[in-house]
Amino acid sequence: MKALVYKGPGQKAWEDVPNPVILQPTDIIVKVDTTTICGTDLHILKGDVPAVTPGRILGHEGVGTIVERGSAVTGLNIGDQVILSCVSACGHCDFCKQGVYSHCLGSEGISGIGWIFGHLIDGTQAEYVRVPYAETSVYLLPKEVTPEQGVMLSDILPTGHEIGVRYGQVKAGDVVAVVGAGPVGLAAIATAGLYGPSRIISIDIDTNRIEQAMAFGATDVVNSGDSDWKEQVLALTDGLGVDVAIEAVGIPQTFTMCTEIVRPAGHVANVGVHGRPVELALQDLWISNITISMGLVNTNTLGTLLKMVAQNKVNADQFISHTFELSDIMNAYDVFARAAETKALKVILNA
Numbered sequence: 001m002k003a004l005v006y007k008g009p010g011q012k013a014w015e016d017v018p019n020p021v022i023l024q025p026t027d028i029i030v031k032v033d034t035t036t037i038c039g040t041d042l043h044i045l046k047g048d049v050p051a052v053t054p055g056r057i058l059g060h061e062g063v064g065t066i067v068e069r070g071s072a073v074t075g076l077n078i079g080d081q082v083i084l085s086c087v088s089a090c091g092h093c094d095f096c097k098q099g100v101y102s103h104c105l106g107s108e109g110i111s112g113i114g115w116i117f118g119h120l121i122d123g124t125q126a127e128y129v130r131v132p133y134a135e136t137s138v139y140l141l142p143k144e145v146t147p148e149q150g151v152m153l154s155d156i157l158p159t160g161h162e163i164g165v166r167y168g169q170v171k172a173g174d175v176v177a178v179v180g181a182g183p184v185g186l187a188a189i190a191t192a193g194l195y196g197p198s199r200i201i202s203i204d205i206d207t208n209r210i211e212q213a214m215a216f217g218a219t220d221v222v223n224s225g226d227s228d229w230k231e232q233v234l235a236l237t238d239g240l241g242v243d244v245a246i247e248a249v250g251i252p253q254t255f256t257m258c259t260e261i262v263r264p265a266g267h268v269a270n271v272g273v274h275g276r277p278v279e280l281a282l283q284d285l286w287i288s289n290i291t292i293s294m295g296l297v298n299t300n301t302l303g304t305l306l307k308m309v310a311q312n313k314v315n316a317d318q319f320i321s322h323t324f325e326l327s328d329i330m331n332a333y334d335v336f337a338r339a340a341e342t343k344a345l346k347v348i349l350n351a
């Protein structure tokens, strides 16, 4: 088969590799119908994720059709079309029993399991993929949901919802600020709307992205390149700050911005992946009664979000900016990597 193979920092190739085979009785083999590229794949290609070693097939999002199943898989059938979660869950360990699938202890001798596709095992940017713990990790694609919509449920919608909105405890009437209007920030905006906040303020330095945010449910936008960005945000509240500030960028500056605009007793929900230490002004913040949360997506709300997409309560199509043939993936990476110029959000790859 063909697959997108990581060749070390800065290098990748679409090339012939052996087809995946069943290794465990709980595995299935899926023919990939639709996949996409994540900002995390770009991090990997920069060499930021050393756990990914040369030879690894990238990708952790996708919808595909089951072509083979292990002997222990009884609840899924050959021919079923399924959504692959970016996080795999064994269903048996302590963390899985708590619903914290991101920290699944798994088996197979893979430590740090949870997010394994395109990280610790071969991923979804391929014609076929081996899916471990199939019965506890995949979701049947309902007929009301297209494969392209299904791919938005592999990672970005659960991430924005779980780590942004739910950890941020968004509730009716809240003023919510989302810093960063990439696919994940936009997913936080779209799913925050499900909880009835009074305002959702999208904050970014990219004018095109904050303009797009209005279509996802933002009520107000602020360009944080403006010198008075903070005054602009506070003016959209009663002057005391936002109830919930969601960080969806992953740099020290944007995390600090969140702690500066949250009101006393509010919530800061960090979603961004950080590569550098961040200073926390505890000398000012200790008295503020705020909570700060963070974490890796569990995809434990994937099933709920799937229903919302099926009922058109969440519009998954609007995340899709470009569509390519899977075999054109090198070109798709180029378009996705130049998002500021190409206005790319999620690029769909159809087999």
Ligand SMILES: NC(=O)c1ccc[n+]([C@@H]2O[C@H](COP(=O)([O-])OP(=O)(O)OC[C@H]3O[C@@H](n4cnc5c(N)ncnc54)[C@H](O)[C@@H]3O)[C@@H](O)[C@H]2O)c1
Pocket: 038, 039, 040, 155, 159, 163, 179, 180, 181, 182, 183, 184, 185, 203, 204, 205, 206, 209, 224, 248, 249, 250, 253, 254, 270, 271, 272, 273, 274, 295, 296, 297
């Ligand atoms: N916690 C998790 O489980 C999880 C899962 C998936 C992704 N993530 C992380 O979420 C973050 C967002 O992902 P994405 O795919 O939307 O990324 P992205 O790069 O597409 O979007 C980031 C946005 O931040 C904006 N930005 C950059 N600097 C800024 C600044 N100083 N002020 C305001 N805005 C600024 C950019 O213009 C861009 O629109 C990343 O760090 C990603 O790694 C976390």
Ligand SMILES: [Zn+2]
Pocket: 038, 039, 040, 060, 086, 155
């Ligand atoms: Zn991802």
Ligand SMILES: [Zn+2]
Pocket: 089, 090, 091, 092, 093, 094, 095, 096, 103, 104, 105, 106
């Ligand atoms: Zn587990």
